[in-house]
Amino acid sequence: DAGVTQSPTHLIKTRGQHVTLRCSPISGHKSVSWYQQVLGQGPQFIFQYYEKEERGRGNFPDRFSARQFPNYSSELNVNALLLGDSALYLCASKWGGGSTDTQYFGPGTRLTVL
Amino acid sequence: QKEVEQDPGPLSVPEGAIVSLNCTYSNSAFQYFMWYRQYSRKGPELLMYTYSSGNKEDGRFTAQVDKSSKYISLFIRDSQPSDSATYLCAMSSTNAGGTSYGKLTFGQGTILTVHP
Numbered sequence: 001d002a003g004v005t006q007s008p009t010h011l012i013k014t015r016g017q018h019v020t021l022r023c024s025p026i027s028g029h030k031s032v033s034w035y036q037q038v039l040g041q042g043p044q045f046i047f048q049y050y051e052k053e054e055r056g057r058g059n060f061p062d063r064f065s066a067r068q069f070p071n072y073s074s075e076l077n078v079n080a081l082l083l084g085d086s087a088l089y090l091c092a093s094k095w096g097g098g099s100t101d102t103q104y105f106g107p108g109t110r111l112t113v114l
Numbered sequence: 115q116k117e118v119e120q121d122p123g124p125l126s127v128p129e130g131a132i133v134s135l136n137c138t139y140s141n142s143a144f145q146y147f148m149w150y151r152q153y154s155r156k157g158p159e160l161l162m163y164t165y166s167s168g169n170k171e172d173g174r175f176t177a178q179v180d181k182s183s184k185y186i187s188l189f190i191r192d193s194q195p196s197d198s199a200t201y202l203c204a205m206s207s208t209n210a211g212g213t214s215y216g217k218l219t220f221g222q223g224t225i226l227t228v229h230p
Contacts, residue, residue, distance in 0.1 A: 004157070031216065042120070042202050042220030043158070056217050090157055094216065103218060105150075105157035 002027070004093050004106030012112045013081050021076040021109045025093030031055075032074040033103065034066055035090040043090055049074055050096070078111075086113045117141045120203055120221025129230050133190040137203035137221045140184065144205040144219070147179050149188045152200045152223065161201075162188065193228045200225050 005024045013019050025032050031050040035043035045058040049068035063079045072093075078085055088108040094101040120137045127133055135149075146165055150158035162177040164170045164186075170177045178187040186205075190197055203221040 033216065033218075035218075040122070040222075042118075042204075042222050043218070045217045045219070048216055050216075058217070088155075092218075101216065102160060102163055103216070104160065107157045108155075110155070 004091055004104055006089075006091050006106040006109050008109060009107070010110045010112075012114065014114050015081055015083060017081050017113075019078050019081060019111060021078075021089050021091075021111070023074045023076070023091030023093075023106060025072050025074075025091075026104055029093040029095050029104075030072055031094045031096060031101070032068055032072065033092045033094075034074070034076045035092065035105075036060070037088040037090055037108070039087070046076070081113045083113050086111060115140060116222075117219050118203065118205060118221045121224055122222050124225040124227060126227045126229065127193055129193060129195060129228055131193050131228070133193050133197070133226060133228075135188040135190075135201050135203075135224050135226070137186050138184055139186075139205055141205075141207070141219075142184070143207040145208055146206045147177070147186050148204040148206075148218070149175075149177055150202040150204060150220075151197075152202060154199075158202055193226075195228050195230055198227045 033048040034046040037043040047066045048056040052068045066076045068074045090108045091106045092103040094103045149162040152158045167181045174191045176189040200223040202223045204218040
């Protein structure tokens with residue numbers, strides 16, 4: 001079975017631009033979470049979606065938004081990019097919306113903001 | 115103060131050594147504890163998942179949780195060069211007011227190198 005897939009793999013943008021990152025969960029998984037991992041740090045929680053509804057939001061500005069589609073895939077959007085947004089963006093999927101379910105991570109999208 | 119503290123290392127050991135990785139946490143609401151392994155430029159891969167205090171063993175890996183001390187550990191026996199990676203501890207709670215349902219809080223990660 002395919003794991004969590006993310007696209008694109010790498011992305012280079014300039015300050016002020018907008019970016020959209022995409023994630024496809026493991027087949028049968030209904031929950032998708034997004035994390036930001038700055039170099040040398042652990043991942044930081046951005047959003048969780050379950051059954052197309054936002055279930056959780058981390059301490060990120062409103063420039064960050066996300067949505068989940070009927071097929072459970074998800075998009076993360078970041079507006080007005082800043083240099084500090086350069087990071088590895090990770091998507092994780094799990095079967096349900098609860099805290100006990102195991103989360104499986106994708107390979108990430110590496111975003112560089114110049 | 116961060117909710118989860120993890121010594122970033124780096125940690126360098128010879129092949130065959132026993133490796134001990136540790137995290138401390140301050141949030142007593144954390145009930146689920148995980149260890150992830152992350153190779154360079156890859157996504158984290160789940161190694162161990164524990165709920166209760168005590169030990170859980172899986173092959174060469176043993177996860178230990180001490181909720182009274184808010185301290186978790188991962189032991190790797192007979193370490194191999196292929197174990198060279200960043201090890202991340204992660205935690206979650208069952209009820210965080212509905213705003214972080216299933217949210218994982220990670221440590222900084224420990225960089226481990228096992229040399230032949």
